[in-house]
Amino acid sequence: MQREDPGEGRRVAVTGVGAVCGLGWGAAALWDGLRSGRPGIGPFHRFDHSRHRTHLAAEAPEAEALAGVGPGGRRLSIADRFALFAAVEALGQAGLAKDFRDDRDFRDSRDEDLEVGVYFGSSTGGIYESELFFADFLREPRRARLSSLVSQQVNAPGDAVARQLGVTGPVVTFSSACASGALALGAALEAVRSGEVEVAIAGGSDSLCQLTYAGFNALRSVDEVPCRPFRAGRAGMSFGEGAAVLVLEPLARALARGAEPLAVLAGAGSSCDAHHMTAPDPTGAGAAAAVAAALADAGVAPEVVDFVNVHGTGTPLNDAAEWQALQRVFGNRAGELPLVATKALIGHLLGCSGAIEAVATVLCLHHGELHPVRRDGEADPELPVSLVLDEPLRLPGARTAVSTSLAFGGSNAALVFSRWTGQA
Amino acid sequence: MSSRSGEPIVVTGLGTLGGWGSGSDRLAQALAAGAPLTSDVDRSAGYHLPCSARRACLVPPGQLTGWLAPAESRRMSPPSKLAVAASRMALRCAGLTSAEVEEAAVVIATAFGPSTHTEVLLKQILLEGPESASPSLFMESVANAPAAQIAIALKARGSSVTVCQREAGPLLALGLGAREIASGRAGRARRVLAGAVDEMIPLLHAILDRFGALTREEVARPFDRRRSGFLAGEGAAVVVLESQSGLAARGGRALANLLAWGSGFDPTAPPSGWGRGHRSLARSLRRTLERAGLRPSDVDLVVSGASGARDGDRLEAEVLRAVWEGTPLPPVAAPKAVTGEYGGGLLAAAVLAAAGAPMGPTPGFGEPDPELGVIPLGPLGGSPREPKGADRPHPEALTPVPSPAPSHPPPRERGTRLEVSCLSPSSPGEGGGEGAGEEGRGDEGLGRGRSEPPSVVLATSLAAGGAGAWVVLGKP
Structure with a gap:
């Protein structure tokens, strides 16, 4: 062939x-x-x-x-x-x-x-x-x-x-x-x-x-x-x-062959904190490098990203480092960018988490809707993020999304998905 | 897997530890001698059956000295220690400092991960209760601990990837590392540390024995009619990969060219054994050669993953015969008979072979298996085909070491052709890469003073469970 x-x-x-x-x-x-x-x-x-x-x-x-x-x-x-x-x-x-x-x-x-x-x-x-x-x-x-x-x-x-x-x-x-x-x-x-x-x-x-x-x-x-x-x-x-x-x-x-794409996997990037076996680099530099590499791989600018499916484990240090990373990549938009935190609903699937959160991201893009998480307690004033809470967020115009995975040992990976718009 | 940009990839450094000790020169000596360096496995825990295998290729004590400070390694698992030490050796061999690999990626294969830590942690949980689980043990029990510790030790901030594909893992890691460079895409590393690490603890040894995987003899006998299993091994092998243009820009030298890499799967394999699906594996191997623009007849030496496993060696032989389609095979080396299975010995041996190190006879091989039709290097004549070119000696001819193999390698002969490496562990320098400087870039390279090495080396490894991987290396 x-x-x-x-x-x-x-x-x-x-x-x-x-x-x-x-x-x-x-x-x-x-x-x-x-x-x-x-x-x-x-x-x-x-x-x-x-x-x-x-x-x-x-x-x-x-x-x-x-x-x-x-x-x-x-x-x-x-x-x-x-x-x-x-x-x-x-x-x-x-x-x-x-x-x-x-x-x-x-x-x-x-x-x-x-x-x-x-x-x-x-x-x-x-x-x-x-x-x-x-x-x-x-x-x-x-x-x-x-x-x-x-x-x-x-x-x-x-x-x-x-x-x-x-x-x-x-x-x-x-x-x-x-x-x-x-x-x-x-x-x-x-x-x-x-x-x-x-x-x-x-x-x-x-x-x-x-x-x-x-x-x-x-x-x-x-x-x-x-x-x-x-x-x-x-x-x-x-x-x-x-x-x-x-x-x-x-x-x-x-x-x-007549298949209907759900989305396009546009880019991938990865990096290592090289910082500590369990603690993330608090500056978020490593995680930001992975996201930046994925965006570069996809050939898209941070400005066009419509939402992020965050790693968001719920550990104090990890979420704080991820917030730093988001700021590094998205600048002033970091606080406005809708964030989807899938682990709040399905837990942390460890070696599978990046894959199932990729599926969640694809489904969000495909349906033009971001899934919510329950509003549990107060927002953290140190992490002024725009988490999708309580109700799905309709976002039918969303074209580009990032999914992040930040691991033990400082291994970071990010994926960029694009909505399939029917145009090759 | 193949290069899209067409950018040639070269291997510029090799670090290794195993039953032979530390350093590629010692491995080269052992390979040339065709002598496995085995030790008694500690059976005091009572895990082993009375008649079980007793020997394995274990890393002798004291091999980390000079490569890893005790204070730095005190929280590391044994595989992490081996991996970091091998990485520093590889950097030194490549003539690189840590500062020159800050953007490097790390791709490490492991079959079983940090087994000591996992065993102890599970004992804590199961016998003493989960509240007794040690956090420091847990953080080093994950499979990616060695890759992470390499990155931390060298401040390497490129991708950190751990591959688990059993026996195919080391060659897969090499291919994935090469692809990182070859893709030429934004955000990809220009240098990669790729390799493998594993430890062989008594529990794992005992379980492998109960599965019938291990030989209970002193030698493994790859391709031999009497083969009864493999010798378990442990160790680490790490190579430095760079683009040829990057190497040229910094003025270093290459140990080998990485011409092609590939992998396939045999769906007929059971989860913990080898199947009979040689056709699909052979097809994949042929495609790998084609991607390199090579025909089977271009291969000068096969560094085979045959280990002495009854079904594994049969499948390996069937794949090779299918690829060569009835024509004579090139010489076939089976270095796992020397290095043991696991720990990256095959990967290191393949790089050494491409760099010109002689491959010696196959320990324990004495009775060809007519079903297999492969005769590895050794006194029975090695390959049925003479090497191409009158000026290229048969690898066997480089190492006329008698069989059966001695229980220990010959004494180190400085100044002879066995002195093949820049990696003497006696003067590692501060932190391996640091301070290696000009010595690492110098003329004391692999293959110094040796005869013409094979031009094309094919390394193969078929894993229990179905995966297969191959790498084609060329003379630099």
Whole structure:
């Protein structure tokens, strides 16, 4: 197959999205929940948290945990199952599901020129299952069931997607903590632009587990109530779990096959604070550099950005640093720019957060409406941001949005999405 | 993955630690000798079965001296320490100071992340209760801790990326790092530190053994009919990547040209093993060569990821045979038999091979597997094909070390062709890159005084779970 010249003009469309999170299974459940502004954060049952410091999380409903999972699913981790569901949903919306039937004969006969890659982010992969194994192992090493470790690797969710869908192109898992999902999308963008792949299945997946729950509690970074990004009383994050997948392909290809793009992934940028393992650079310089790089990559000026889906964990230091970064990039507009704080509703999905917040950003652009968060307590006078509160904000003219991911270890990533206006 | 701008990418520095100690010269010696340097794994925790594997290629004590001050490293996990030390070695080898990599990106692969910290933290949570979890352990238990610590230590403010793709990770990291430079897009780094790090703790060793992944012999025997698993390993390998024009502007020298990189996936693979889908992997590898404008016959040496894994080596052989389509393979080296699996030894070996370091015989190889049809470097004749050009010696011929391999490498022979590196750990200088100055740019380069190295080196690595990655390196 003759490939399109991978030049600057190769724009990349988002043609499908899929999601699982505490608000439910499916992108529609995500969008409905986001529009409501009601947090999906509450009591959870994944593990016994009675001895942990806090007791809330946005846990995915269990009822459909096996949906979309075929033979061999018994050994898949929860994170794998989330990933598979989201990938199948996204491909379905993209109109590409017929190309990815779970059928070995079909796979073998498929047009090999459709080069497909999987780019995934995960912080801990199947560590929940590893914890179960390790608990048994510590009690009786010889009796612990190895089968629970089969899909334990951080790369397991991305691999599971590729395996189930018969992907033969690049499969890469990024594990840069909370920036993983956004970095995966950035890599996927570059792969589609360069012509390395024709379709990228990009996203992330993580499940609740004791290690991160206890670890962040040990850092005193978890709020005892649902997290309150940018509010005066904020005291930390809330955990979430789930998966999100975006299908990326060249805009020209999508239009040629009659697909309706949801948005255009216009740019990606990343940076490192090089400051501290857990604390963000308080000047926001690193985060600003990532956003600036993404805007430059997209070829758009800060002035045209209509809203930002902020990382907004709700930790005092992180939100303060992000505010500094916003000021560095957007100057006097920083306080007026509508901010969307998705984590307030679905919690922090760690390695998947960048991916599911990318889905939220795409949906906001697509619907011309920004989802709200609940007005929890007073605004922080030190962070005079324009958070979308209580009610969705109609913004039908919104053309350009930024989504930020700021991680442990100072790894920062930003994505720029453009509304699909029907003009190539 | 390929360069869009067409800007050639070069490898200008290499730092490495592993079972061979610290520094590329020691690794080169071990590779030339074909000698794995293994140690007994601590079995005192009771994790191991009585009949389990006992040996692994573990980093000997004291290797960080001079590269990492105790006060600086006191809160680092073992992989972070290894990664920072290897990065400083790489900078020194490249003749760069920390100030010259302030905008650099860091791309590090790890298969298992900081396992010691994760194990201890989980024990705290599960045995003592979650309130006993140590915050300092937690912050270094994340997979991206080594990449972050490199960035902090070097003040490198470009992208910080951690890749987890098991055995394919190190070559993927190299490719992703190269793409960062090659894209030529706004906001991308001009220099990249790319590599891999892993530690091999008793718990991980015991679990790999229970999965049947490890050999219980002293050697791993890649491609051998009797192979029974791989030798576990640990360590770090970090390279400095730059654009050729950037290198020319600063007046440095290259260890290798990065001609192409690529990856693929075998969907027939089980989650923790290798499949039979060699056709799709071979197709991807062929495309990678095509992107570099190369034919299989242009490859002078394959630095194979074969490790002694029964299914992994079979798949590796099937992929190579499919790419070469019945024509003789070039010489095939299997350095994981020396370095062990994990820790970036393959990546370091590939760079060394492209830089002209000799690849020695394959430890433990003695009985060809007729199903595989690949004979790695060694006394049985190595490759069925003679190298191109009368002036280019067969890699095997460079290192007539008898097999079976000795349990320890030969003594270091200064002034001989085994003295191949600028990376002696004895005088690392302040902070590695700092103060390296002219010595790093000097003539004591890899390959000094050696015979003509192979012009094109293909490195391959197929991961359990299905991923595969390849890198094509050229003589600078």
